[in-house]
Amino acid sequence: GIQVEQSPPDLILQEGANSTLRCNFSDSVNNLQWFHQNPWGQLINLFYIPSGTKQNGRLSATTVATERYSLLYISSSQTTDSGVYFCAVPSRGSTLGRLYFGRGTQLTVWP
Amino acid sequence: DGGITQSPKYLFRKEGQNVTLSCEQNLNHDAMYWYRQDPGQGLRLIYYSQIVNDFQKGDIAEGYSVSREKKESFPLTVTSAQKNPTAFYLCASIRRTGSAGELFFGEGSRLTVL
Numbered sequence: 001g002i003q004v005e006q007s008p009p010d011l012i013l014q015e016g017a018n019s020t021l022r023c024n025f026s027d028s029v030n031n032l033q034w035f036h037q038n039p040w041g042q043l044i045n046l047f048y049i050p051s052g053t054k055q056n057g058r059l060s061a062t063t064v065a066t067e068r069y070s071l072l073y074i075s076s077s078q079t080t081d082s083g084v085y086f087c088a089v090p091s092r093g094s095t096l097g098r099l100y101f102g103r104g105t106q107l108t109v110w111p
Numbered sequence: 112d113g114g115i116t117q118s119p120k121y122l123f124r125k126e127g128q129n130v131t132l133s134c135e136q137n138l139n140h141d142a143m144y145w146y147r148q149d150p151g152q153g154l155r156l157i158y159y160s161q162i163v164n165d166f167q168k169g170d171i172a173e174g175y176s177v178s179r180e181k182k183e184s185f186p187l188t189v190t191s192a193q194k195n196p197t198a199f200y201l202c203a204s205i206r207r208t209g210s211a212g213e214l215f216f217g218e219g220s221r222l223t224v225l
Contacts, residue, residue, distance in 0.1 A: 030210055031208075031212065031213075033213065033214060035216075041199055041218075041221070042216075042218050042219065043216040043219075045213070045214075045215060086153065088214065090211065097142075097159075097161065098144070098156055098159055098167075098169065099144075099214055101154045103152075104153050
């Protein structure tokens with residue numbers, strides 16, 4: 001299967017700081033998703049981003065499929081951004097098959 | 112409202128008992144998935160189903176069983192053969208997006224075996 005590596009594993013920030021989370025994957029993909037798992041365990045879709053750049057408020061994501069990585073940018077972080085951020089990619093050529101997840105980045109934002 | 116509904120949200124069971132977790136979606140998604148998450152860990156795939164009456168094992172299928180009799184429903188049974196069943200269980204389904212698919216999750220079921 002595809003290997004998905006996320007870095008850093010842990011990140012601690014002061015409120016208002018900016019951060020960049022990285023997701024590397026081992027094979028070409030036609031899809032990549034970023035999720036945020038809040039402290040209650042709920043997984044929230046942030047971005048569906050097979051390539052290019054997307055922005056949603058203070059968050060943006062860039063996927064460079066040819067170089068097999070994606071970046072998630074969080075600007076002006078808030079305490080509500082705390083939680084675990086996962087990226088996931090599908091197996092090659094698969095539309096409805098399994099997705100492979102990274103181990104996540106645990107983000108803690110202090111007031 | 113459209114979405115993925117998991118029940119129960121919290122469940123306590125004695126060791127040796129089978130437990131069935133419900134997952135229902137009204138999004139008309141074809142494929143459904145079950146993941147397990149242990150504290151501080153990532154997501155591990157248990158089973159998935161791309162079509163009614165068909166399903167495939169994921170990475171940790173031992174001690175679990177599933178059925179897919181209806182498109183909307185994908186229940187997971189945690190059997191007494193599962194050695195460490197206490198975990199957070201997440202159900203998901205995929206919406207086709209062109210040649211790919213976008214995954215959506217339910218709110219999860221937290222199982223504690225005493």
